[in-house]
Amino acid sequence: MAETTSEDVLGLFCTTESTRRRFDDWCVDPRRSEVVPMVMAHRTRVLYDLTEADISHVCQNTEHALGEVRRQVGESVPEIVDWHPNFAFTHTFHICVERLGCVPTYQRFREFSFHDPDGRNMLGDPAMKLVRDLVTREKYTEDRVRAAIRWRVGNAYYGFLREVYAFAHLRLRGVDLRFHPLADALFRVDAWTGRRALSLRVGNKKFRQGMNAGRKTPAEQLLADILPPLRFDTIELAAATRFGVVHVPSAGQLDEAAARLLAG
Template identity: 70%
Template sequence: MKRAVGESVPQIVNWHPDFAFAHTFHFCVEYLGYVPTYQQFREFALGCDEGRQMLGDPSKAVIRDLVEAGRYPQQQVQAAMRWRIGNAYYGFLREVYTLVKLRNRGIDLRVHPLADALFRVDAWVGRRALSLRVGNKKFREGLNEGRKTPPEELLADVSPPLEFATIELAAATTFGEVHVPTELHLDQAAARLGKRSDGLRPSP
């Protein structure tokens, strides 16, 4: 699927279910006991009571409303929703991959879906917060305001102040492949997160 097709329905490009994606993915992992493939996650979202309530039914409702309103053909709306949910799924895999790689480098990172959903913090150690970002020209120019507010702004008033480390990747161009940080990205993030400055040195 091409990006132009996946992002052809504005009402879906930035769509979020009431139950945050981060919560849904973490719940799915706890429910299954392992990180699911996309097909396994799809089965969870469509075939499990909790999955349907969190994601399956809300996404179907959005598709139905747009089609019934005559705004777009059903095939186009369904493709846009697959792109939206697929991107969210790949984002979750990217976070898991990064967490494992940085822990293997000795960084004792912590994660919680609330930190992700509310503050855009993908992981933290001590008073250092890590965020993963995929470059997007539209968001950098201020469009779609609200979706990509960085944690530096959301947590600016925290006292004592937090330090922030960011891994920013170039925009992905291929649907169906997980876009993950390079070893250089990970080494640089580990050096930033593991430096000694506040007595909160990560565990070896």
């Protein structure tokens, strides 16, 4: 069975003064006191066994992750637009997958977040605390706060499902892609094969488009001084045009990406 550990991530990406300092700062951050041991102990296994049928089933059977929330309401609470719990969303998604033994539909992920002890600690309880805090301060109605959180988490879920879809299909095309939430959250590497790091990006006015734009420092900059040098590849999608549908790369985009990665 294929497996990727945090040690695998550190051995490849944490080899310079700047990356070691980034890792050390993360380890001693008081907000990450519960995060670090869970992520460091995490082993990616389930994602390596996904079939095309598994991915299609989730995409076709997931509940609408955004519910009835529209952008105007979903982005109307500034405190939630860029809200991050102590556990990054990618941490929660990856741990959920390994715990359940499958990629969950949104409704199953929501059940994990509110009923599993770890799920509650990572996402469910922080979300409910945020609701209480904002409503207590009488800044917004409870319905508006809940809608904004649904928009934030729902979009994060769709992003994760898009990555899983793309990378599973690339592996089915023969690319030995690897993943781990430590690489994703700390070094901005969505997946990698050998010494090639891969990012999946959706370009639009708000989020990053191309290497030099956006609010997050891309892997190309974070890992620029690693030797031997890493090579970087990107699958970039145009902005989604259909509401509440999993926005995934086309077969042609995946074919082109697989050809580039296999050639390298």
